[in-house]
Amino acid sequence: MFCNQCQAFWHETFSKAKIPQAIHSCEDVHWEYHETTLHNSIRDLKQASDLRCRLCRIIYFTPTDHEHETLLKDVDEPLSIVLTIDPSKGPHPVLSAEFREKSGDGARISKRMVASCSGLLSDENLTTTLKTSAESNNDSTGSDGALELAAFWTKTCLDGHDKCRPPAGHGASSFVPTRLLDVSSNSIRLIESEQEIKEGSDRSFVALSHCWGLIPIIRTLIDNYDEHRKGIAPERLSKTFREAVHATRKLGYRYIWIDSLCIKQDDGEDWAAEAATMCDVYQYATLTIAAAHAPGGDVGCYAERDGLLQLPFFIELPQSAVSKEPTRIQFTSYGRVKDIGGGNPALYGRAWVLQEQLLSPRMLIFDGAQIKWECLTMHGSEKSPTSSTTRHSLYYKYCGILRCAFE
Ligand SMILES: [Zn+2]
Numbered sequence: 506m507f508c509n510q511c512q513a514f515w516h517e518t519f520s521k522a523k524i525p526q527a528i529h530s531c532e533d534v535h536w537e538y539h540e541t542t543l544h545n546s547i548r549d550l551k552q553a554s555d556l557r558c559r560l561c562r563i564i565y566f567t568p569t570d571h572e573h574e575t576l577l578k579d580v581d582e583p584l585s586i587v588l589t590i591d592p593s594k595g596p597h598p599v600l601s602a603e604f605r606e607k608s609g610d611g612a613r614i615s616k617r618m619v620a621s622c623s624g625l626l627s628d629e630n631l632t633t634t635l636k637t638s639a640e641s642n643n644d645s646t647g648s649d650g651a652l653e654l655a656a657f658w659t660k661t662c663l664d665g666h667d668k669c670r671p672p673a674g675h676g677a678s679s680f681v682p683t684r685l686l687d688v689s690s691n692s693i694r695l696i697e698s699e700q701e702i703k704e705g706s707d708r709s710f711v712a713l714s715h716c717w718g719l720i721p722i723i724r725t726l727i728d729n730y731d732e733h734r735k736g737i738a739p740e741r742l743s744k745t746f747r748e749a750v751h752a753t754r755k756l757g758y759r760y761i762w763i764d765s766l767c768i769k770q771d772d773g774e775d776w777a778a779e780a781a782t783m784c785d786v787y788q789y790a791t792l793t794i795a796a797a798h799a800p801g802g803d804v805g806c807y808a809e810r811d812g813l814l815q816l817p818f819f820i821e822l823p824q825s826a827v828s829k830e831p832t833r834i835q836f837t838s839y840g841r842v843k844d845i846g847g848g849n850p851a852l853y854g855r856a857w858v859l860q861e862q863l864l865s866p867r868m869l870i871f872d873g874a875q876i877k878w879e880c881l882t883m884h885g886s887e888k889s890p891t892s893s894t895t896r897h898s899l900y901y902k903y904c905g906i907l908r909c910a911f912e
């Protein structure tokens with residue numbers, strides 16, 4: 506996880522810090538300012554980054570592409586690449602990197618914050634997930650590493666969040682959309698749910714929230730309904746639909762509801778009947794996948810990025826004689842500028858999305874370089890996986906209002 510130099514940095518940092526025997530928050534640790542020269546050239550730094558040292562990866566990507574091409578172009582030029590930890594910058598210690606000239610004490614690239622302490626990491630399952638995500642392929646928000654975290658969020662919610670279960674007496678398990686896409690085999694099939702999902706078998710389904718966009722996307726019509734019942738070749742799906750199907754399968758679900766395919770788009774009667782059940786579709790979907798950044802079907806759910814720059818990393822404090830459990834402190838990286846989203850994602854400009862967001866008890870949101878999670882209990886992102894706040898707090902209230910407004 507860390508190169509030898511970064512490990513030495515932590516070792517020296519801990520030897521200066523005052524660490525009490527019982528730690529309940531990272532404020533309990535009394536940190537001291539500390540700095541270490543990690544590497545003496547860009548080549549050395551890049552090598553450590555390529556070997557997946559979490560800190561060196563973040564430090565290597567702190568300068569912009571333009572700075573790399575101009576100020577740091579000579580990768581063998583002697584430079585001191587210095588990492589500092591500074592407790593005086595805020596409530597939590599902050600890590601900064603500086604690229605110093607070897608001759609004299611000027612800076613080629615002045616000090617920039619690279620990460621800050623974001624609390625204790627005590628959840629063993631999350632720790633394991635973060636380790637697996639960081640070690641797996643994570644070059645895209647659809648990579649196994651990213652979906653590992655999505656699976657963690659889903660499981661945590663389904664197993665442990667009382668607030669996220671449908672209200673008692675609400676007929677929770679009874680609703681299933683009229684039609685679903687069965688994605689259990691290579692060929693995707695449109696099914697009539699009541700006829701084809703056997704009594705007592707698993708009716709869990711995923712719903713997709715997406716923008717249709719200007720480029721035509723595949724739709725079920727009166728004329729192709731029979732054909733879609735036999736099977737839909739994956740290459741006929743839009744990129745967004747293909748990736749939503751991929752995520753559905755990876756997360757272990759068999760059925761997905763996509764409006765353009767599960768409602769006969771040119772059958773007025775069918776459309777009216779199905780539109781009236783749309784509240785139920787989003788409310789009873791086990792999970793709603795939102796392609797938030799995609800203005801149309803050709804963009805897809807997923808985006809390429811460097812997962813190691815997105816995920817938090819953690820350090821284990823030296824084990825005290827009395828504490829049996831390891832104490833881990835989590836650090837959140839700032840990531841590179843180009844990965845930080847620009848304004849509101851495309852999906853949020855769509856009128857019905859408010860309904861979908863408020864009705865869905867769980868949302869997995871693909872939003873540019875990050876995946877995010879929203880349920881009634883938790884609101885997380887890859888950078889900060891388990892924040893406890895949520896904007897669903899008025900869910901049930903809105904749910905009633907929207908239900909009236911929509912039907
Ligand atoms: Zn390193």
Ligand SMILES: [Zn+2]
Nearest residue numbers: 662666669880
């Ligand atoms: Zn939840």
